[in-house]
Amino acid sequence: MALRVFNVLKREKVDFVPITPGKINMYVCGPTVYDNSHLGHAKTYLSFDMVVRYLRYRGNDVLYVQNLTDVGHLLDTGEDRILKKARQASALPMQVVETYARSYFEDMDALGVTRPDISPRASGHIPEQIAMVETLIHKGHAYVADDGVYFDVGSYPEYGKLSNRRVEEGEAGSRALKGKGKRSAEDFALWILATEEHILQWDSPWGRGYPGWHIECSAMAGKYLGATFDLHGGGIDNIFPHNECEIAQSEAANDAPFANYWLLVGSLTVDGQKMSKSLGNFVTLKDALKRHRPEVIRYFIYQSHYSNPIDYSDGALEAAGSGWERMMTAVRFARDKLRHPVAGVSPDAASIFLPVLEDYKAKFIEAMDDDFNAPNAIAILQSLTTEVNKLLNSAQPVGVEVLKAINDHYLELGGKVLGIVPEAESTSGADAARLEGVVRMLIEMRAQARKEKQFARADQIRDQLKDLGIVLEDRADGTFFRVE
Numbered sequence: 001m002a003l004r005v006f007n008v009l010k011r012e013k014v015d016f017v018p019i020t021p022g023k024i025n026m027y028v029c030g031p032t033v034y035d036n037s038h039l040g041h042a043k044t045y046l047s048f049d050m051v052v053r054y055l056r057y058r059g060n061d062v063l064y065v066q067n068l069t070d071v072g073h074l075l076d077t078g079e080d081r082i083l084k085k086a087r088q089a090s091a092l093p094m095q096v097v098e099t100y101a102r103s104y105f106e107d108m109d110a111l112g113v114t115r116p117d118i119s120p121r122a123s124g125h126i127p128e129q130i131a132m133v134e135t136l137i138h139k140g141h142a143y144v145a146d147d148g149v150y151f152d153v154g155s156y157p158e159y160g161k162l163s164n165r166r167v168e169e170g171e172a173g174s175r176a177l178k179g180k181g182k183r184s185a186e187d188f189a190l191w192i193l194a195t196e197e198h199i200l201q202w203d204s205p206w207g208r209g210y211p212g213w214h215i216e217c218s219a220m221a222g223k224y225l226g227a228t229f230d231l232h233g234g235g236i237d238n239i240f241p242h243n244e245c246e247i248a249q250s251e252a253a254n255d256a257p258f259a260n261y262w263l264l265v266g267s268l269t270v271d272g273q274k275m276s277k278s279l280g281n282f283v284t285l286k287d288a289l290k291r292h293r294p295e296v297i298r299y300f301i302y303q304s305h306y307s308n309p310i311d312y313s314d315g316a317l318e319a320a321g322s323g324w325e326r327m328m329t330a331v332r333f334a335r336d337k338l339r340h341p342v343a344g345v346s347p348d349a350a351s352i353f354l355p356v357l358e359d360y361k362a363k364f365i366e367a368m369d370d371d372f373n374a375p376n377a378i379a380i381l382q383s384l385t386t387e388v389n390k391l392l393n394s395a396q397p398v399g400v401e402v403l404k405a406i407n408d409h410y411l412e413l414g415g416k417v418l419g420i421v422p423e424a425e426s427t428s429g430a431d432a433a434r435l436e437g438v439v440r441m442l443i444e445m446r447a448q449a450r451k452e453k454q455f456a457r458a459d460q461i462r463d464q465l466k467d468l469g470i471v472l473e474d475r476a477d478g479t480f481f482r483v484e
């Protein structure tokens, strides 16, 4: 079966056909780097990580571009988010940008998110944005006003085709802040003339200023992926005005379709309300990662379809943790048995179980081909877990070939595609601290047993730990342990 996706632009599920077979050009709207990322951001970027991983797993050559917004993303008050933060922190705007760009990648790396191939920054593409605005003026799609340059929405009749909207809510009231020179409420800024105190400003044919937020994505997508490319992604909340404006600018400037497929990710909510900085209902990724394994955060996000919202609570993440632990029992079981292989295995087990594994793999691919249905893919891994546990708990000895195949299947589907099965169990962060505490406790119990001359008991503790891959070493300065 071919990959099918829900294309927001067409409002229907369709076959995904790239412009060049086997080559996929993809653009995702990235974060505005003015603060630490929270779980809401993780929902968007983990979703596209799953998309990229799966497309590559299926043999496609994917060029993945995701921008970093470091200028022009204004608050409703008309203030630039980055300048506001810079003022609060008494820092230069580019210090703020650098700090939070690093923080973003640090969090994404910790979550196992594949880095985009190109992470272009708006401030690094000012000439490209100016050139695009010039083209739009030249083609009669933009006009120069006293305070900047605006896109003339009336000149582009298809405006609204992605979101079914044309005017921002409350536009009439905030119009004064969003551009005095606009001819129509629908129009939006391409270039904004800067006042003296606005630190981020560049020369342009229309005077010193800075680009409007939307133009950066059009200019950078065009530069790296061409006028028309395969897939555009982002969070559903940016569908209007941001994504709508991107389409208008690009198609009007290039006289060509922009992205063929639009995939938009549902929001992460808290008690039904979107998790956001402004509502204060957010959990930063740094805090979440202190309390949960990255695989569990991924498992939680992938439990709902990328296009749906997901409601966050401590309980929901804990439930995801239990589901993940259940799946991992089979992986750990297989790995444990691989460390202690049994001789004299009947060849039947392989001939019966290897086709079962292949069958689950086929079902997994079928689920993912159906608009990246990760929740179904996870359910299939859970059914596989039931089968594996049954096999490994049975009296029948299982040979190395089958054990290896089980581990490989989990690593391929759960690991490579979804990033929820680690290659080896990491003992970093909270888990490591917990493990160390438990091992130290056992070391003390063993020392106590030896003091009481219960040597058999002491040896039993050492041997059982060794079976779990934890080796104790007695040295002159105490007992130490290492994890094998």
Ligand SMILES: [Zn+2]
Pocket: 028, 029, 030, 217, 242, 246
């Ligand atoms: Zn964008």
